[in-house]
Amino acid sequence: MEGQWRQEGHATVVLAQAHFERGEYAEAEALYSAYIRQCACAAAGDANLGSKCSPEDLATAYNNRGQIKYLRVDFYEAMDDYTRAIEVRPSFEVPYYNRGLILYRLGYFDDALEDFKKVLDLNPGFHDATLSLKQTLLDKEEKQRRNIENNC
Template sequence: MEGHREVLDRQNLLNEANNEFNSHHWKRAEDLYTEFIDICMASGERDSNDLAIAFNNRGQVKYFRVDFYEAVDDYSAAIKANRQFEVAYYNRGLIRYRLGFFQDAESDFKKALEINANFEDARLSLHQTILDCEEKTRRGY
């Protein structure tokens, strides 16, 4: 069982990581998210919204670096930590779309919309994915 101090320290670490992320200090943010994730995993805290956010945001940093497969791993870990985190499904879907994995992307966008029917970016991305998948099939790719 964690003490109040450990939880507070962990929350401060996540806040610092988020501040660095929002300031576009990508390397520092990634390092802090990794530290936060490691602490959570070591403490057995594997099911939480904070952990999902840390994985998702670290995935964003990797996406910006064009490390798509590593970003997908982080988005998948975010989903595992919080199955109702529609943003992680959307982000993973975007990468799958960019990599040409249209059916996987379609599945992720649909799941994001299942969780949040008002997620307009997911709706637009789903529509484009379906169109591009049909075009790919039509051309015989």
């Protein structure tokens, strides 16, 4: 029974991903949300979440739903989903990167730097994270320079 539930859940995430890739974001978001709710219900009814809900699929669902929210410019809601993905699967570098991009856009350079550094700790070959880390450092220095000039 648990194996079947897990297979059906994985199929939901795969279907959601297909909608996402076609730009059918409302359908993808609904499926990701349904899977997240199923996992929450499974966890509430059974202390052993891992046997009913794949951490990889759950983290992917949170991350990808966060991407949809990001595209809608719902940055804080997107960051909530990225954070949940990280909580479910701390070794998944993509939500750190995605959250770092939002933090950067919002001007929270120190927090963005932490996320980009974590990405590179987990995956040193993540080229976009390397570029984002460098750009964040440059922009942080520029902001500090402007603040010093404005205070003189």
